[in-house]
């Protein structure tokens with residue numbers, strides 16, 4: 428490709444991209460767009476977009492411009508919802524209109540995540556996948572995993588007994604192990620443990636790659652054709668991300684499928700969908716490797732972060748830890764470990780888990796929805812194709828929803844005097860795209876906290892600051908240290924003799 432050709436190509440492509448953008452900008456709707464920071468001509472707010480902890484800047488803009496703010500990223504409109512009311516009104520009540528996802532040239536086409544369910548438009552294939560996932564992970568379907576979750580949590584506690592200094596890493600392995608087993612039926616022994624590391628890396632890559640305004644190629648799609656030998660071309664940037672994504676999509680799937688075919692695998696999401704394959708024409712078209720890898724990608728890091736923050740909250744709030752232990756002692760006693768059946772009788776432990784999610788939601792902006800047709804909200808125009816994000820981080824700290832919102836206080840969920848107590852689950856998204864793994868994540872968080880309270884005293888080895896490592900779309904804690912000691916001589920014995928340890 429010689430340079431003049433390349434120059435002409437760029438000029439032509441620029442014109443064909445920029446002219447429609449200009450025309451789009453000149454098209455005036457009857458209603459005004461929602462307010463937002465002014466931005467530059469044509470470029471709009473492209474350079475205003477924060478790349479670190481965007482939820483904080485969005486919240487600041489919300490204070491200045493109101494709960495619904497409008498940004499223009501080189502012609503791509505983005506609306507941020509900073510209030511619970513706007514989120515519920517648009518993403519829940521008008522959910523059918525806001526169920527699509529944006530297309531990202533970098534994340535989708537170049538790196539190859541475009542067929543993942545989380546990136547899919549709200550079409551027939553998407554709905555079929557969603558139905559299959561609900562068949563295994565729906566609230567009334569996950570009971571058959573409970574014994575496994577309990578046994579794995581006991582194993583986790585035993586590992587921490589041996590190596591409490593390594594809690595952050597051990598929890599990460601634990602979450603990955605559980606999800607690898609229930610999604611693929613694979614045991615994360617030495618042979619398969621690397622899938623957990625890859626899943627975690629892909630989750631980080633994915634969320635960074637889908638940050639609106641991060642890549643020029645998402646706003647100027649013609650750049651996708653620049654060959655990889657050109658320095659700074661999107662394809663060149665993406666080489667490593669592509670390799671990891673492709674490995675992650677195929678390796679665990681084919682290993683697990685082989686085991687299912689040899690009848691060596693335990694029951695899992697994969698074994699179930701393989702057994703049903705072909706019951707409908709549409710199911711035959713589904714891309715199972717992508718579907719299963721999407722579940723692992725979306726679930727591993729998020730659930731791990733929630734559990735890590737729960738441990739940090741126990742470390743930082745010793746009085747609250749004592750209150751949780753008192754409830755466990757009263758309801759369960761010291762002769763057995765809590766189970767998921769005990770949740771209804773453990774309101775304080777349940778409230779603790781909710782407060783962890785309120786103040787430390789792993790995905791503070793959820794994921795992006797897209798308006799599939801023009802809409803008008805409170806007199807403001809939201810054009811078709813607008814990307815819409817709910818700033819859950821701000822909503823769960825809004826003093827109108829929660830009294831003393833920065834205070835860690837599980838009692839607020841027992842007294843129920845705050846108006847926002849039902850809002851915590853917005854952390855799992857909204858409307859038709861809400862998280863399908865929510866129930867398994869909540870179960871795993873609950874059983875982990877209840878088991879820790881039953882058997883450990885958890886103390887700080889140094890003071891900890893939570894929420895201190897925002898990256899892309901997620902907040903994750905830095906590695907932390909703590910001291911975990913058995914609450915009584917019997918606690919360790921109880922762990923070692925727990926039911927199900929050998930079979931899991």
Ligand code: HEM
Pocket residue numbers: 544545546564721722723725726727729730733788789790792793794795796854855856857858859860861862863864865867868
């Ligand atoms: C504490 C743990 C978790 C949190 C905070 C979380 C949060 C979220 C959020 C905010 C979304 C976007 C929802 C929206 O667009 O409105 C989402 C989507 C999703 N999550 Fe989760 N999640 C968690 C655990 C899991 C688990 C364990 C799985 C799988 C077993 C999972 C699978 C998915 C999938 C497949 C999607 C895409 C749904 C779609 O596009 O329709 N998540 N999650």
